[in-house]
Amino acid sequence: MNKPFNRKRALALLGLSLGCAFSAQAVKIKIVNADLPGVGFNDTTPVAPVGGNEGTTLGAQRMNVYLNVAKKWAKHLPEGGPDILVNADWPALTCSSTSATLGSAGANSVWRDFPNAPYPGTWYSSALANTLAGADLDEGTEPEINSHFNVNLGQPGCLDGTSFYLGLDGNAPSNTVNFAVVLMHEVGHGLGFQALTSGSSGARISDGVNAYPAQWERWMYDNTAGKTWLDMTDAERKASAVNPRNLVWVGANVTASVPAVLKKGTPELLVKSTENPAIVGTYQVGAASFGPTLATRIKAPIGRVIDQADGKTGLACNPLTGDNAALVAGRIALVDRGTCAFTIKVKNAQDAGAVGVIVADNTAGGPPAGMSGTDATITIPSVRITLDDGAKLKAVLTGDVRMSDNVKGILHVNKDQYAGADAQGRALLYTPNPYQSGSSVSHYDTIAFRNLLMEPAINSDLPVYRVTPPKDLTLPLLQDIGW
Ligand SMILES: [Zn+2]
Structure with missing residues (x-):
């Protein structure tokens, strides 16, 4: 097949004309103001200087921050590459009173089989493609990056009362x-911190004739499937995108940097049983905001709460009596999520003599979320596990005391595993279920600690302007893909 150079696929088209260009001092990353008069970067609302930002209007202060960030980012990129044009504007993005999309950004176009492309038949984000090619592949006619920021942030109905801090000094107040x-x-x-290949469908970007892999795929390794996205079908990639904490980045730069950036210590549940090999293993857990952490290791048989005075099964919303009290005394209680607060369940189990609590989720998905609530009288640790994992344990633990004694649970912090990496020390990508x-x-997993940009x-x-080890893992990933 004939493969011409510079095959290109536009990812998004903006209806806005390119306004006047503001050039960053490093003349490497140029911010292109795409806002209409009076909006976003052109907002003329007078403001006082803040945190080293001397702009006198809201729009000017916003642009000052972007110019500063462009300068900071440019310092990390290879010398001598073509300029990177970043289209920027302030539309209304998704928000509610309690959550908001702060911003969004991505490549304006993707390219393959350009001069010096490291791998043939592979899509690259335009900024990286240009740098690798040593030339602006679209000859400066289009931006390389599109970026958008939420113009309504802080307004009623959009994370009410929370505004962007426009200082340059990193001293953002708490609100x-x-x-x-x-x-x-x-x-x-x-x-380029963007998978490009669709996670929701597993489909690759097509040039209109054929679909090609993105450069990310060779470093996206699924521990369950035992292969990278490069070697998967669309259906396999779609499944991998919702395989919580099992998709890792296997690029050499990130993996080498994990020990310097992430801290050791991943909370988990270990299950041991001589009679039930199918349930033996390591279970992902969500942490509770109340009670002690898992820093003190708890090892005990798991006793499942079966029935309740209210007729419900396994909820532990009422004080535990009879068989239930006997099943959890001195054991780790297994209860179901639902009907009452997490703290009530854990307190009832504690009052019956439990030494720890596992709450099995009542809705599908993963990884297990945390458990909110406060109760200063709770002195035993508790964790949340997924619906699927709960069903696995409950299939064996049917309320029989002898079987309970054969199923041992260990609640602890695995000090050998980095928070945000798999057992082999490879950084986890964010793959919650549902998608x-x-x-x-296109992000690192939220379990990562230290926290990552x-x-x-x-x-x-997060420390402002940090993208390199030992503070962060952003630049190592960009280096893995070719920067
Ligand atoms: Zn993001």
């Missing part, structure tokens, strides 16, 4: 979101 951190994150996507459009696959939500403890 604000540091815009500089958001920009560092979004430019990271634009530079989260805009978040799944490229997690799907911005953590308030």
Whole structure:
């Protein structure tokens, strides 16, 4: 087949004209203001200087932060490459009173089989393709990156009362979101921190005739399937995108940097049983915001709460009596989620003598979420497991005391495993089930600690402008894909 150079596929078309270009001082990453008069970067609302940002209007301050971020990012990119044009505007993005999309960004187009492409027949984000080719493949006619920021943030109905902090110094007050951190994150996507291949369908981007893999696929390894996305069918990739904490990045730069960046210690449940090999193994857990952590190891038989005075099964919403009290005394109680608060279940189990609690989820999906609530009188640790894992345990634990004694649970922190990596020390990608459009696959997993810039939500403890080890794993991934 004839493969011409510079095959290109536009990813998104913006109806807005390119306004005047603001050039970053490093003349490497150029921000293109695509807002209409009076909007976003052109908002003329007067503001006072903040955190080293001397802009006198809201729009000017916003642009000052972006120019600063462009300069910081440019320092990490190879010398001498073509300029990177970043289209930027402030539309209304998804939000509610309690959550909001702060921003979004990605490549404007993807390219394959350009001069110096490391792998043939493989899509690259335009900024990276240009840099590898040593030339602007579209000859400067289009931006390489599109970026959008939520113009309604802080308004009623859009994370009410929370505004972007526009200082340059990293000292964002607690009721604000540091815009500089958001920009560092979004430019990271634009530079190539983006799977390109669809996680929701598993489909590859087509040039209109044939579909080709994206450069990410060779480093996306599914521990369950035992292969990379490059070697999968669309259906296998779709399944892998919702395989919680089992899709890892196997690029050499990230893997080498994991020990310097992530902290050791992953909370987990181990199950041992001589009579039931099918349930033996390591279970993912969600942590409770109440009671002690898993730092103190608990090992005990698992006793399942079976029935309740209210006629419900396994909920532990009432004080435990009779068989239930006998089944959990001195054991780790297994209860079902639902009907009453997590704290009530755990307290009832504690009052019956349980030494720990496992709450089995009542809705499908994963990884197991945390458990909220407060109760200072709770002194035993508790965790949440998925519906599927709960069903696995409950199939064996039917209320029989002898069987309970044969199923041992260990609640602990695995100090050999990095938080945010698999047992082999490879960074986890974010693959919750169900699929989260805009978040799944193209981020690191939220279990990562220290917190990482490229997690799907911005953590308030992130150091601003840090993309390299020992603070972060963003640049190593970009280096893995060819930067
Ligand atoms: Zn993101």
